Amino acid sequence: MAINVEETRFQLQKDRMLKAAAHCFNEKGYSGTSLKDVADRLGLTDAALYYYVRNKEELVYLCYLRAADVGRDAMQQAIASGSSGLDKIRRYLKKHVEAMVGDAGPVAIMSEIPSLKPEHRDTVLALSRKHSTAFEALIEEGIEDGSIAPCNVRMTGNAIMGSVNWIPKWFHGDATVAGEIVREFPEILSAGLARGN
Amino acid sequence: MAINVEETRFQLQKDRMLKAAAHCFNEKGYSGTSLKDVADRLGLTDAALYYYVRNKEELVYLCYLRAADVGRDAMQQAIASGSSGLDKIRRYLKKHVEAMVGDAGPVAIMSEIPSLKPEHRDTVLALSRKHSTAFEALIEEGIEDGSIAPCNVRMTGNAIMGSVNWIPKWFHGDATVAGEIVREFPEILSAGLARGN
DNA sequence: AAATAATTTTAATGCAGATTAAAATAATGC
C-alpha cells in the first residue's frame, strides 16, 4: 500500500471545504457567509460541516492557517532559489501571487482575526508577524548586497504586503486577470525598490 | 445667526458615532463588533444608536460613505493643485494617507460591502469604481505628460490602492507611526512609477 | 452479505445580539 499517495477522503473533503469557505468569506464577507452558504457550494448540508470542524470559528481559523501556509511556502522557495535580496523578493512575489490566484486559491483575506478565540488569534498573529519579519529581512538583505536602495524597511514591507493581501478583494477568479496579475504584480511591486545604478 | 458654523448636536454625535464604529470594525472585525461595543466607546447604551441610524447595516453603510468621502476629497484636492500626473498622484497619496491616519480617521476598511443591502452596496461600489477610475486617469495623464513610465494602468492602480486600503489593518492610532506613514508612503508607492530620465 | 465504521441528513434546540416600544431624563425655547 502506498503511503498516502492518495490522501484520505476526509482530508480531501476538508480541503475542498476550506477553499469553499475562503471563497465565500472573500466574496460575501464573514458575517454575510452562513455555514449553509459554504455547504451549498459543496453540495452538502450545513450540519455536515461539523463533521470536519468544531465550529465556525475553527473554520475561519483553518482558512487563515491555509492562507499563512501559502505565504510561507512562497517565502521558503524564494529564499532557497534566489540570488540577491531583490531577486528573492521578486521570486517570492511571483510565487505568492501565483498561488493566490491559482489552484491553491482562493486564499482567505484575514479580515476577522479579532473574532478568533485568543489561542487561535495568537497563532495566526504569530505566523503573520513571522512572515512580515521574513519579508523585511529580504529587504534588508537587498540593501546590504546593494540590489535595493536604502529605505524605511518596515514601511516598505507594509506597503508591498498590503498590495498582495488586498488582491482577493478585487480578483474574483477570472483566468485572464489571473495571468495579468502574475505577470505584472511582481514587477510593479518591486519596481520602486531597485537601486538606480 | 451664523449659518451652521456650529454643527447641530445631532450631526456631531452622529459623526462621533461613525468614527467609533469605524474604529471597532477595523479593530474587532465586523461580526466581532456588537452595537454595544460601539455604544460603549461613546458612553452610550446600544439602543441609543438607533436614534441616529436605522440599523446596523446602515451604520456600516455610513462608515463606508465616509471612507469614500475621504478618498474623494484627497483626489479632488490633488487634481486641483498638482502639476504633472506623477505630481498629482503624490499629492493625492499624501492627502489621502494623511486623512486616514489623522483626525478624519479612523477610516473603515470596506470588508463587508457584500453584506450591505443591494441599494447601499451599489452606491458604495459605484463610488469605489469612480475613485479607481480617477486614480487610473492620473496614471494615464502621467504617462502622456512623460512623468510616469508606461505601465499596465489597471494593475498598477490596483497595486497602489491596495497598499493604501490595507493601512487600517496594521495602523492602530500610534502617532509616531502616523507620522512615518505620511512621510514614507507617498514616496514608496510612487517610487516605481517615475520615468527614469 | 453481515457487521462495522464513516459520512451526511433531519429535526430540534439555544442564544447572542439586533431591534422595538414605552418610559425617563436632559435640553431648549418662550
Added chain:
DNA sequence: GCATTATTTTAATCTGCATTAAAATTATTT
C-alpha cells in the same frame, strides 16, 4: 419656571444562524 422637543435608557421581544443529537445513509471491512 413651564411646555415642548431632543436624546437616552430600561426592559422586552424577536430572530437568524450556529450548534447538537439522533437517525439515516453510504462506504468499508471481514
